Amino acid sequence: MTLAELDLHHSQSLAEVASVAEPTALEQLRVKYLGRNGLLPAIIKQMKEVPAEERPEFGKRAQAWRAALEAALTEKHLAVATEETKGPAFDPSLPGRWFAPGSKHPVSRVIEETAAIFARLGFTVADGPDIENRFNNFTALNTPAHHPSMDPSDTFWLTDNLLLRTQTSPVQIRMMTQHQPPMRIITPGRTYRRDTTDATHSANFHQIEGLYVDTQPVSLADLKSTLAYYASEMMGSKAGVRFRPHFFPFTEPSVEVDFSCHVCAGKGCRVCKMSGWIEIAGAGMVDPRVFQFVGYDPEKVYGYAFGFGVERIAMIKYGIPDIRWLYENDMRFLSQLA
Ligand code: DAH
Numbered sequence: 001m002t003l004a005e006l007d008l009h010h011s012q013s014l015a016e017v018a019s020v021a022e023p024t025a026l027e028q029l030r031v032k033y034l035g036r037n038g039l040l041p042a043i044i045k046q047m048k049e050v051p052a053e054e055r056p057e058f059g060k061r062a063q064a065w066r067a068a069l070e071a072a073l074t075e076k077h078l079a080v081a082t083e084e085t086k087g088p089a090f091d092p093s094l095p096g097r098w099f100a101p102g103s104k105h106p107v108s109r110v111i112e113e114t115a116a117i118f119a120r121l122g123f124t125v126a127d128g129p130d131i132e133n134r135f136n137n138f139t140a141l142n143t144p145a146h147h148p149s150m151d152p153s154d155t156f157w158l159t160d161n162l163l164l165r166t167q168t169s170p171v172q173i174r175m176m177t178q179h180q181p182p183m184r185i186i187t188p189g190r191t192y193r194r195d196t197t198d199a200t201h202s203a204n205f206h207q208i209e210g211l212y213v214d215t216q217p218v219s220l221a222d223l224k225s226t227l228a229y230y231a232s233e234m235m236g237s238k239a240g241v242r243f244r245p246h247f248f249p250f251t252e253p254s255v256e257v258d259f260s261c262h263v264c265a266g267k268g269c270r271v272c273k274m275s276g277w278i279e280i281a282g283a284g285m286v287d288p289r290v291f292q293f294v295g296y297d298p299e300k301v302y303g304y305a306f307g308f309g310v311e312r313i314a315m316i317k318y319g320i321p322d323i324r325w326l327y328e329n330d331m332r333f334l335s336q337l338a
Helices: 003-019 023-034 039-049 055-080 106-119 170-178 220-235 288-293 310-318 331-337
Strands: 131-133 162-164 183-192 204-214 241-248 251-260 277-286 302-309
Touching: 003 023, 003 039, 003 055, 023 039, 023 055, 039 055, 106 183, 106 204, 106 220, 106 310, 106 331, 170 183, 170 204, 170 288, 204 220, 204 277, 204 310, 220 241, 220 251, 220 277, 220 302, 220 310, 241 277, 251 302, 277 288, 277 310, 302 310
Parallel strands: none
Antiparallel strands: 131 162, 183 204, 204 302, 241 251, 251 277, 277 302
């Protein structure tokens, strides 16, 4: 075949494509020229018969033809395609594609919001290990040697000296033995107790500890205003706070802190056991004995401390009547809080 004949096929094929107006005829043209037994592959197969000096140019033009023909076929296909050959049209009535956005777990949300609120008061977040020793978890917190909380029926002991911490308070000891006042920290974390699980108890729960120590006098009034500020930021300005006298070995005086029940606005419901209040935290002025244990001079240092139950806060903030819901990872529950 000569170059001239090749060019003739080229222009003829394009003219044929231009002349059809119907998908089946177009497909027949594609098969005629480009199909496995089509004209173009046949011509290329016979290239060796083309005189050697013409062969490079012949090859080049054959490729140009293929490119032009494919482009013309595609363009024509789009022009003549029926609904059927184009594929389904856009259907605006189809439901949108569902995607599952993740959400933060309520326990994480309470911890993060609490850290943000206390950050505004100058508190930074400190951390400590889940496995503690007897000194940090009990002794330095001024717990008497035979206090019932140390009993194996209450505490998960790992060895004679090591245990799963029963409270986040030992992080106070770690921080005070490593740093000098002033100090403002909060410490969120897991805690462990041999409690039987029910609607309000779990053997593994979370606390947020707070500690303020300074060489300037700090009073119970400061503690109360700090916790009242926290309550209104966390629960809204209508939230009530109440302080009841209590005893903790590591604070003197000690208080228990109740928030008004968010679920029933203090009227009384199942969540608050009809009292209108929910116990949320223990708190108090750091006992001078604790300062002695960490090597501070109790005559020169002042401080207050508090410890919140995270699940308690989550339960009243989100109206969750059973603590176990927080651990079941049931999406039907968790996605409602997203
Ligand atoms: N650690 C106490 C508990 O788990 C809570 C607590 C009470 C923490 C008083 C404190 C505090 O820091 O001052 O019951």
